[in-house]
Amino acid sequence: MTIVHRTINYALRAVNRVITFALPWLPRWMVQPFASPYVAGETVDDAIRHIRALNQQGYSTTLDILGEHVQSREEAQVVTDAYCNLFDRIHTENLDSTVSIKPTHLGLELDKEIAKTNIQKIASKAEKYRNGLTIDMENSPYTDATLDIYKMCVNNYNGVGTVLQSYLFRSIEDVRNFHSQNFHIRICKGIYRESPSIAHQTREDIRDNFIRMVKTSLRGQGFTAIATHDPVLIDTLDNWISDHNISKDRFEFQVLYGVPMGDKLDILKNKGYSVRIYVPFGAAWFDYSIRRLKENPNIIWYVLANLFKR
Numbered sequence: 001m002t003i004v005h006r007t008i009n010y011a012l013r014a015v016n017r018v019i020t021f022a023l024p025w026l027p028r029w030m031v032q033p034f035a036s037p038y039v040a041g042e043t044v045d046d047a048i049r050h051i052r053a054l055n056q057q058g059y060s061t062t063l064d065i066l067g068e069h070v071q072s073r074e075e076a077q078v079v080t081d082a083y084c085n086l087f088d089r090i091h092t093e094n095l096d097s098t099v100s101i102k103p104t105h106l107g108l109e110l111d112k113e114i115a116k117t118n119i120q121k122i123a124s125k126a127e128k129y130r131n132g133l134t135i136d137m138e139n140s141p142y143t144d145a146t147l148d149i150y151k152m153c154v155n156n157y158n159g160v161g162t163v164l165q166s167y168l169f170r171s172i173e174d175v176r177n178f179h180s181q182n183f184h185i186r187i188c189k190g191i192y193r194e195s196p197s198i199a200h201q202t203r204e205d206i207r208d209n210f211i212r213m214v215k216t217s218l219r220g221q222g223f224t225a226i227a228t229h230d231p232v233l234i235d236t237l238d239n240w241i242s243d244h245n246i247s248k249d250r251f252e253f254q255v256l257y258g259v260p261m262g263d264k265l266d267i268l269k270n271k272g273y274s275v276r277i278y279v280p281f282g283a284a285w286f287d288y289s290i291r292r293l294k295e296n297p298n299i300i301w302y303v304l305a306n307l308f309k310r
């Protein structure tokens, strides 16, 4: 690394530290303009409006109620009921939307059994409506417990999937272990900061592992969701998929709501590929955005760059 690179990195890290320190004191009105392009409102009605518009544009969606790390069994129960009601609503409104959940939002930090019971309840709702449920992957202290709960769900309910993060060394082995007929895996880079002892740190290594994981997954059975905005990954995998005649019902591309993608998504849709948009909503948008930004201040640079792209 040259001295110039090292100086830029040092300056960026210093700015990130200042931002991280200042974030908790920022008022909601100041954070709102930065968070709002990525959040589909505060209420279920707000989210439904956005979903309907996205469905009309030819996108499938997955809905997420913002929040994580609940502090009590009762709070986890309220969130569970909200997710069950969300499945009812998606069904009655005839929307093309699955649901994504975070295990610590359903009590995983309190007790694995609480999360397991709550996720089972939501999975049975998903199955009732023949809809899909994805168990998001949080940071590494929760990886094993999340995969255990996922395996339990796969054995008991249809339509449940989970997420593997390409920055973790272990993930390629996890993909190989999921070579069964009904696995459903979203592959993403991973949004948390993880230690170099368990995770790739460079952009190139994370990309390479992403590509290896998707190819391994698509060579097996089951369904693979390719969740990235990275044009290099999208183009590389799109070419590989065409060269290997992978059937269109074996995979889909996924992106986060609000991230500018230029004409990339239209190109994918025109090829007949499914594109699903991950749509978060809910009253907890402020706490959630602050926690995410504190954990990974690099997101601030994405958000600023995206403002200019818009």
Ligand SMILES: Cc1cc2nc3c(=O)[nH]c(=O)nc-3n(C[C@H](O)[C@H](O)[C@H](O)COP(=O)(O)OP(=O)(O)OC[C@H]3O[C@@H](n4cnc5c(N)ncnc54)[C@H](O)[C@@H]3O)c2cc1C
Pocket: 038, 135, 136, 137, 138, 163, 165, 186, 188, 189, 190, 191, 192, 227, 228, 229, 230, 231, 254, 255, 256, 259, 277, 278, 299, 302, 303, 305, 306
């Ligand atoms: C559908 C979906 C579901 C996900 N689920 C999980 C999960 O369960 N667990 C998990 O750890 N991570 C999850 N992620 C996040 C993922 O791990 C990455 O952190 C994120 O997608 C950025 O990586 P990238 O592949 O898009 O590439 P990058 O190179 O990081 O990003 C490419 C470009 O995308 C834009 N961008 C990326 N992320 C953001 C953002 N947050 N805000 C604004 N612009 C952005 C920027 O313009 C950036 O330059 C999910 C991502 C997607 C798309």
